[in-house]
Amino acid sequence: MTPAAPALTVGNLSFAYGKRLALDGVSFTVSPGQCGILLGPNGAGKTTLFSLITRLYDSRDGVIEISGWNVKAHSSRALARLGVVFQQPTLDLDLTVQQNLRYHAALHGMPRRLADARIEQELQRQNMHDRRHETVRSLNGGHRRRVEIARALLHKPDVLLLDEPTVGLDVPSRKAIVDYVHALAAEQQIAVLWASHLIDEIAPDDRLVVLHRGKIRALGGVEEILRQTGTGDIGAAFAHLTGTTP
Amino acid sequence: MTVLHYLRALVGIVKRELFRFVHQRERFISALVRPLLWLFIFAAGFRSTLGVAIIPPYETYILYEVYITPGLVAMIQLFNGMQSSLSMVYDREMGSMRILLVSPLPRWFLLICKLLAGTLVSVAQAYAFLAVAWFYGIQAPPEGYLALIPALVLTGLMLGSLGLLLSSFIKQLENFAGVMNFVIFPMFFLSTALYPAWKIQESSELLYRLALYNPFSQAVELIRFALYGKFALYPAAYVAVALLLFLAAAIVGYNPSKGMMQRKAGP
Numbered sequence: 001m002t003p004a005a006p007a008l009t010v011g012n013l014s015f016a017y018g019k020r021l022a023l024d025g026v027s028f029t030v031s032p033g034q035c036g037i038l039l040g041p042n043g044a045g046k047t048t049l050f051s052l053i054t055r056l057y058d059s060r061d062g063v064i065e066i067s068g069w070n071v072k073a074h075s076s077r078a079l080a081r082l083g084v085v086f087q088q089p090t091l092d093l094d095l096t097v098q099q100n101l102r103y104h105a106a107l108h109g110m111p112r113r114l115a116d117a118r119i120e121q122e123l124q125r126q127n128m129h130d131r132r133h134e135t136v137r138s139l140n141g142g143h144r145r146r147v148e149i150a151r152a153l154l155h156k157p158d159v160l161l162l163d164e165p166t167v168g169l170d171v172p173s174r175k176a177i178v179d180y181v182h183a184l185a186a187e188q189q190i191a192v193l194w195a196s197h198l199i200d201e202i203a204p205d206d207r208l209v210v211l212h213r214g215k216i217r218a219l220g221g222v223e224e225i226l227r228q229t230g231t232g233d234i235g236a237a238f239a240h241l242t243g244t245t246p
Numbered sequence: 247m248t249v250l251h252y253l254r255a256l257v258g259i260v261k262r263e264l265f266r267f268v269h270q271r272e273r274f275i276s277a278l279v280r281p282l283l284w285l286f287i288f289a290a291g292f293r294s295t296l297g298v299a300i301i302p303p304y305e306t307y308i309l310y311e312v313y314i315t316p317g318l319v320a321m322i323q324l325f326n327g328m329q330s331s332l333s334m335v336y337d338r339e340m341g342s343m344r345i346l347l348v349s350p351l352p353r354w355f356l357l358i359c360k361l362l363a364g365t366l367v368s369v370a371q372a373y374a375f376l377a378v379a380w381f382y383g384i385q386a387p388p389e390g391y392l393a394l395i396p397a398l399v400l401t402g403l404m405l406g407s408l409g410l411l412l413s414s415f416i417k418q419l420e421n422f423a424g425v426m427n428f429v430i431f432p433m434f435f436l437s438t439a440l441y442p443a444w445k446i447q448e449s450s451e452l453l454y455r456l457a458l459y460n461p462f463s464q465a466v467e468l469i470r471f472a473l474y475g476k477f478a479l480y481p482a483a484y485v486a487v488a489l490l491l492f493l494a495a496a497i498v499g500y501n502p503s504k505g506m507m508q509r510k511a512g513p
Contacts, residue, residue, distance in 0.1 A: 054348045058503040072503075080350035090341035092262065094269035099262070106258020107349035109251030135269075 005068065007032045007158045007191030013062030015048055022048040024214040026062070030191040030207065032158065035182055037202050038195040040211035041244045046195040049211070050163050054084055067158045080108065083152030087163040089144060093137040097128065097147050100136060101154060108155040115154070122150035126180065142173030149177070160184070162194045166201065174201070199234045210241050217241040255351055256359045263363035267370065277325065277371045281318035282378060289314050301442050303474040315384050316470035317439025319372045320401060324433060324462060326368035327405035328412070328425055347500070354497045357410060361493070365402035372398055389475045397472035397482075401465040404485045407492035414499025437463040461488035
C-alpha cells in the first residue's frame with residue numbers, strides 16, 4: 001500500500017431503514033494523519049454511517065474499507081485496524097480504569113505484558129496513569145472520555161472514529177480532547193473521523209464532510225468549503241448547506 | 247488471528263463479567279433475596295400441600311420447600327439470563343455490547359463468550375442460594391451438589407441464549423415489565439417449578455401439555471434430578487436442543503446483514 005492510500009474509504013454508500021433512505025450515495029476518504037470532521041445536524045445520517053463502519057449492520061450498496069480491508073468481506077482484519085469512541089459511555093463504571101482497558105486489550109488478543117505496556121503508554125500520554133486503579137465511577141466526564149480515547153488507541157489502530165465525543169463536557173475538557181485528537185492524528189499518522197455538530201471543534205487543516213439528510217453536501221478543506229459556499233465562516237457555510245444553524 | 251487470540255478474548259469477557267458480579271453487590275443480593283422470599287414466605291404457606299405423594303427423584307414424602315428449591319434455582323438462572331439480555335437493551339449497556347461487537351472476532355464467538363460468562367455468574371448465584379437453603383434445612387445429598395454443576399451450566403446457557411435472542415430483536419424496553427409479563431411470568435408459572443406436573447394435570451390437561459413443552463420445565467427437572475445425584479436424559483436432551491435453537495436464532499439476530507439489529511437501530 002502506498003503512503004498516500006486512504007486509511008478510510010467510504011464509497012457510494014447507501015442505506016435505508018425500510019423505505020426511509022438514511023444514507024444516499026455517500027463517498028469520501030480520510031488519509032493517514034488527516035482529521036476528517038463529519039459535520040451534520042441531528043438526523044443527517046452520522047450515526048447510521050458510524051454503525052455501518054463499525055459493522056453494527058451491513059449495507060447492501062457501497063463499500064467501506066479500513067486500510068484497504070473491506071469491512072464486510074474481511075471484517076476481522078478491518079475491525080482490528082479500527083478504534084472507536086462511541087457517543088454513549090461504554091466503560092464499566094464499577095471496574096477500575098485498568099480493568100476496563102485490559103478487557104479491551106483481551107478482545108484484541110493482546111498478551112498481558114504487551115497490554116499493560118500499551119495501557120501505561122496511552123494513559124501516561126493523557127496524564128491518567130496514576131489513576132489507573134480508580135473506578136471509572138469516581139472519574140469526571142472529561143476523564144472518562146480520556147480513558148475511552150486511550151482504550152480506542154490501545155491496539156494502535158489506523159483509523160480512529162469518534163462519535164460526538166465531547167457531548168456533555170465542559171469547555172476546558174472539550175478543548176483538551178479536541179487538541180489531543182488533532183495532535184494525535186498529526187503525530188501518529190492516524191486517520192481520524194470525528195462526528196460533530198459543533199463548529200468550534202474544527203481546526204483550520206481539517207477535512208470536512210458535511211452530511212445532510214443522508215447526502216454529502218460539501219467535501220473538502222475549510223477554505224475550500226468557504227469558497228464553494230461564498231461564505232465567511234464555517235457557521236455560515238453550514239447554515240447555507242443544511243438550512244440549519246450548527 | 248490465532249487460537250490464543252480467541253482464548254484471551256474468552257478469558258477477558260469472563261473476567262469482566264465476574265468483576266462486575268463482585269462489584270455490583272445490589273445485583274447479587276437481589277438475585278439472592280428473590281428466591282429466598284419464595285422459599286421462606288411463599289413455600290412456608292404451602293408447607294404440606296403435596297400431601298403424601300412420592301414423586302421421583304425424591305424417595306420419600308417431601309415438604310413443599312424441598313419441592314420448589316430446584317425451581318427457585320432455575321428461577322435465578324431465568325432472571326439472570328433475562329437480565330443480562332435486558333441490560334443490553336438499555337443504552338449504556340448497548341454501548342458495551344457495541345464495544346464487544348466491534349472487536350475483531352467473529353460475532354458467534356463473541357456471543358458464546360458472553361453467554362458463558364453470564365452462565366458462570368448464574369451458577370455462582372445458584373450455589374449461594376443453595377448454601378442459604380442448606381442452613382434452612384433443605385439438604386440434598388453431597389454428590390448432588392457436584393452433579394448439579396454440569397446441569398446448571400446447560401440450563402444457564404439455554405436461558406441465557408433465550409435472553410440473548412430476545413435482546414437481538416426487542417427494539418426498546420421501557421422497563422422490566424414487558425419481559426416480566428410476557429416471558430418470565432408465563433415461563434415460570436407454566437412450569438413444574440412451583441407444582442408437580444400431575445398437580446397441573448389434575449386441573450387442566452391443556453396446561454399440563456403446555457407445561458411439559460415449556461423448556462423452563464425441562465430445565466427445572468434437569469436441575470431437580472441432578473441435585474439428587476440422578477441424570478435425567480429427556481430433560482437434558484430437551485434443554486440442549488432448546489439451547490441450540492435459541493443460540494442459532496440469536497446468532498442470526500446479531501448477524502449484521504440478516505439480523506434484526508437494523509430494525510432495532512432504525513428511527
